Amino acid sequence: xxxxxxxxxxxxxxxxxxxxxxxxxxxxxxxxxxxxxxxxxxxxxxxxxxxxxxxxxxxxxxxxxxxxxxxxxxxxxxxxxxxxxxxxxxxxxxxxxxxxxxxxxxxxxxxxxxxxxxxxxxxxxxxxxxxxxxxxxxxxxxxxxxxxxxxxxxxxxxxxxxxxxxxxxxxxxxxxxxxxxxxxxxxxxxxxxxxxxxxxxxxxxxxxxxxxxxxxxxxxxxxxxxxxxxxxxxxxxxxxxxxxxxxxxxxxxxxxxxxxxxxxxxxxxxxxxxxxxxxxxxxxxxxxxxxxxxxxxxxxxxxxxxxxxxxxxxxxxxxxxxxxxxxxxxxxxxxxxxxxxxxxxxxxxxxxxxxxxxxxxxxxxxxxxxxxxxxxxxxxxxxxxxxxxxxxxxxxxxxxxxxxxx
Amino acid sequence: xxxxxxxxxxxxxxxxxxxxxxxxxxxxxxxxxxxxxxxxxxxxxxxxxxxxxxxxxxxxxxxxxxxxxxxxxxxxxxxxxxxxxxxxxxxxxxxxxxxxxxxxxxxxxxxxxxxxxxxxxxxxxxxxxxxxxxxxxxxxxxxxxxxxxxxxxxxxxxxxxxxxxxxxxxxxxxxxxxxxxxxxxxxxxxxxxxxxxxxxxxxxxxxxxxxxxxxxxxxxxxxxxxxxxxxxxxxxxxxxxxxxxxxxxxxxxxxxxxxxxxxxxxxxxxxxxxxxxxxxxxxxxxxxxxxxxxxxxxxxxxxxxxxxxxxxxxxxxxxxxxxxxxxxxxxxxxxxxxxxxxxxxxxxxxxxxxxxxxxxxxxxxxxxxxxxxxxxxxxxxxxxxxxxxxxxxxxxxxxxxxxxxx
Numbered sequence: 001x002x003x004x005x006x007x008x009x010x011x012x013x014x015x016x017x018x019x020x021x022x023x024x025x026x027x028x029x030x031x032x033x034x035x036x037x038x039x040x041x042x043x044x045x046x047x048x049x050x051x052x053x054x055x056x057x058x059x060x061x062x063x064x065x066x067x068x069x070x071x072x073x074x075x076x077x078x079x080x081x082x083x084x085x086x087x088x089x090x091x092x093x094x095x096x097x098x099x100x101x102x103x104x105x106x107x108x109x110x111x112x113x114x115x116x117x118x119x120x121x122x123x124x125x126x127x128x129x130x131x132x133x134x135x136x137x138x139x140x141x142x143x144x145x146x147x148x149x150x151x152x153x154x155x156x157x158x159x160x161x162x163x164x165x166x167x168x169x170x171x172x173x174x175x176x177x178x179x180x181x182x183x184x185x186x187x188x189x190x191x192x193x194x195x196x197x198x199x200x201x202x203x204x205x206x207x208x209x210x211x212x213x214x215x216x217x218x219x220x221x222x223x224x225x226x227x228x229x230x231x232x233x234x235x236x237x238x239x240x241x242x243x244x245x246x247x248x249x250x251x252x253x254x255x256x257x258x259x260x261x262x263x264x265x266x267x268x269x270x271x272x273x274x275x276x277x278x279x280x281x282x283x284x285x286x287x288x289x290x291x292x293x294x295x296x297x298x299x300x301x302x303x304x305x306x307x308x309x310x311x312x313x314x315x316x317x318x319x320x321x322x323x324x325x326x327x328x329x330x331x332x333x334x335x336x337x338x339x340x341x342x343x344x345x346x347x348x349x350x351x352x353x354x355x356x357x358x359x360x361x362x363x364x365x366x367x368x369x370x371x372x373x374x375x376x377x378x379x380x381x382x383x384x385x386x387x388x389x390x391x392x393x394x395x396x397x398x399x400x401x402x403x404x405x406x
Numbered sequence: 407x408x409x410x411x412x413x414x415x416x417x418x419x420x421x422x423x424x425x426x427x428x429x430x431x432x433x434x435x436x437x438x439x440x441x442x443x444x445x446x447x448x449x450x451x452x453x454x455x456x457x458x459x460x461x462x463x464x465x466x467x468x469x470x471x472x473x474x475x476x477x478x479x480x481x482x483x484x485x486x487x488x489x490x491x492x493x494x495x496x497x498x499x500x501x502x503x504x505x506x507x508x509x510x511x512x513x514x515x516x517x518x519x520x521x522x523x524x525x526x527x528x529x530x531x532x533x534x535x536x537x538x539x540x541x542x543x544x545x546x547x548x549x550x551x552x553x554x555x556x557x558x559x560x561x562x563x564x565x566x567x568x569x570x571x572x573x574x575x576x577x578x579x580x581x582x583x584x585x586x587x588x589x590x591x592x593x594x595x596x597x598x599x600x601x602x603x604x605x606x607x608x609x610x611x612x613x614x615x616x617x618x619x620x621x622x623x624x625x626x627x628x629x630x631x632x633x634x635x636x637x638x639x640x641x642x643x644x645x646x647x648x649x650x651x652x653x654x655x656x657x658x659x660x661x662x663x664x665x666x667x668x669x670x671x672x673x674x675x676x677x678x679x680x681x682x683x684x685x686x687x688x689x690x691x692x693x694x695x696x697x698x699x700x701x702x703x704x705x706x707x708x709x710x711x712x713x714x715x716x717x718x719x720x721x722x723x724x725x726x727x728x729x730x731x732x733x734x735x736x737x738x739x740x741x742x743x744x745x746x747x748x749x750x751x752x753x754x755x756x757x758x759x760x761x762x763x764x765x766x767x768x769x770x771x772x773x774x775x776x777x778x779x780x781x782x783x784x785x786x787x788x789x790x791x792x793x794x795x796x797x798x799x800x801x802x803x804x805x806x807x808x809x810x811x812x
Binding site (some may be wrong): 016050053054056057058061062064065066068069071072075076078079080082083084086087093094096098099143144145 | 463472477481484493502505
């Protein structure tokens with residue numbers, strides 16, 4: 001008998017007909033002889049509705065109360081599914097974070113799971129009961145409700161899979177798997193049947209919205225096999241797993257893009273120790289995440305520093321950097337909000353030379369100027385002007401023959 | 407320093423503007439030097455919306471899951487009020503049933519409070535924090551969420567007042583107190599400034615919807631002074647308290663009516679031991695509440711039995727009684743759904759003779775036939791044809807000069 005964890009996202013449970021569809025899938029897994037644990041998100045739009053209520057009151061709602069508020073959506077879906085399954089003759093029981101209990105640290109809005117007590121769940125499974133768990137939520141050691149951040153239900157599902165030693169963790173969503181790139185931009189995009197944790201992690205961080213990056217990290221750490229599937233079809237699916245020697249080592253697995261980028265350049269900065277710290281510490285203190293950072297070669301004791309932040313942070317970041325720039329004697333601060341980041345991802349890259357050169361040549365051939373470059377073992381990212389986003393994705397998809405992947 | 411418990415009903419918190427109004431009232435009590443505990447209902451209509459979702463799935467939803475579902479509405483209002491108060495500069499903290507903890511028995515949908523752990527609340531109050539508690543909910547000894555039944559937030563507030571030895575429990579609602587009768591029917595209705603627990607209990611049970619009867623019972627048991635007030639005005643209010651020797655002993659305090667009545671008569675029943683048990687046991691087994699029961703004097707070994715039930719139960723009750731009637735050899739079963747119960751309530755009644763006679767004469771004078779009568783120390787109820795409801799209320803209100811009460 002296998003233990004299967006199934007996670008369903010908000011678009012899979014946003015009305016009773018869809019919850020019934022979920023119930024049918026759960027029953028199918030149960031009838032196949034599995035023990036089944038289901039993790040649910042809130043109905044699509046519900047969490048945003050609650051966030052909006054809080055933000056109508058204030059821009060910075062008390063974080064403890066904010067988490068108590070926005071965790072209610074999952075309580076509704078898990079109990080509705082339990083009512084549905086019980087009515088269909090399949091004993092089912094819902095669990096909230098405090099009932100499991102899913103213990104987290106005390107970092108409201110982005111808590112990390114510290115421990116999961118599996119006893120109650122295992123007892124129910126032993127008795128043939130389908131266990132339904134509210135995603136996205138936990139409690140800290142004082143029983144305050146915490147939430148795990150955007151997409152946190154993915155993390156709930158993976159953490160439960162790890163704690164229960166599940167045989168597979170099915171992530172049901174509204175797409176039927178992970179694609180070589182966004183099919184909305186590139187009609188030649190192909191679904192990948194298999195992808196490594198590292199590739200999935202890069203793609204998740206680079207803007208493919210299929211999974212919360214932290215859930216992929218955790219799946220990798222505990223070697224939880226993830227299966228990304230659509231809740232509306234039995235076809236397709238992408239298995240996210242560890243690198244397999246038998247697995248064909250494709251050079252490039254996918255092309256991703258991220259339009260949520262803005263570029264700041266601090267011009268003519270004296271090149272001496274402590275300057276970078278002076279610039280970036282205020283940003284960190286204001287919880288502004290800096291993505292790429294490039295420092296030009298120093299000329300006559302001066303350099304330029306360029307970095308990117310999320311567009312929503314650009315105003316505050318500019319203000320902070322202008323202040324710091326004055327202190328350190330920078331000539332000026334330049335801002336460009338019309339940029340995008342285009343990346344290629346692939347585990348094979350590490351053992352193939354010339355991948356970066358091929359990427360740069362492809363973009364150059366189309367007259368796309370590269371503004372910034374950042375590389376890792378399994379990805380290369382280029383910041384380009386935003387208007388070239390679609391073009392860059394399509395020509396890179398062609399160059400690396402991703403339409404021939406499967 | 408006094409400890410004040412304030413309870414706000416669903417119509418007082420059904421949008422952010424009204425929640426802000428509640429916040430202002432809470433702050434006023436706090437600024438007056440009190441320790442303040444607030445108990446909230448869900449936004450008006452929210453619990454019904456959730457109940458409706460469950461009933462779209464099945465007529466008999468799993469009760470554990472049903473309670474988990476319908477308890478989410480209060481979690482939303484308590485966290486919104488806490489966000490509001492914190493933003494206004496008043497430290498506030500919300501508590502759910504499991505966080506307090508409010509321990510109940512395991513009777514889902516109508517659980518009874520067994521114990522309230524006041525430690526966490528007292529700690530917060532000591533630190534000057536406003537404590538906001540989700541009404542209507544608790545947890546059983548296995549941490550399953552339970553709810554206290556319709557109007558259960560009143561019971562939450564009274565139970566918390568008793569456990570905390572509160573100086574007063576303010577019940578804020580959309581009316582400004584308890585009236586001598588329904589002002590919608592009788593324009594001469596007057597607000598009562600004071601009423602005894604017993605009178606309030608009778609009036610609550612007889613159809614005045616201001617308070618859940620169980621909350622009044624509990625207030626009486628623990629001598630919690632209740633103050634019924636409107637959240638929309640500072641005027642008015644009714645104090646529900648123990649009988650006071652200084653309190654004017656009015657003969658009659660109020661006239662109530664209940665249209666949710668249906669009458670069943672079992673005709674020509676052999677008058678021998680065990681007959682009543684044979685008729686009423688099946689009803690009890692089907693959770694049908696029988697209100698008034700009248701047995702005629704026996705004539706030649708036969709009698710008629712008449713009783714009332716809620717209109718929603720009339721079909722099932724009729725079926726059960728017809729079955730039992732056949733077994734015991736009754737001649738026939740008659741049903742009348744067009745009846746209503748009119749009652750007068752007052753603690754002074756016990757020491758005044760002639761109150762019942764005056765009531766009967768008043769109704770007779772208007773040509774209203776009395777179908778059934780039931781009395782207690784402090785109330786007299788008559789079942790009459792439903793079409794006479796308004797007339798009966800108005801003439802009794804006049805006869806007992808309730809327009810001169812205050």
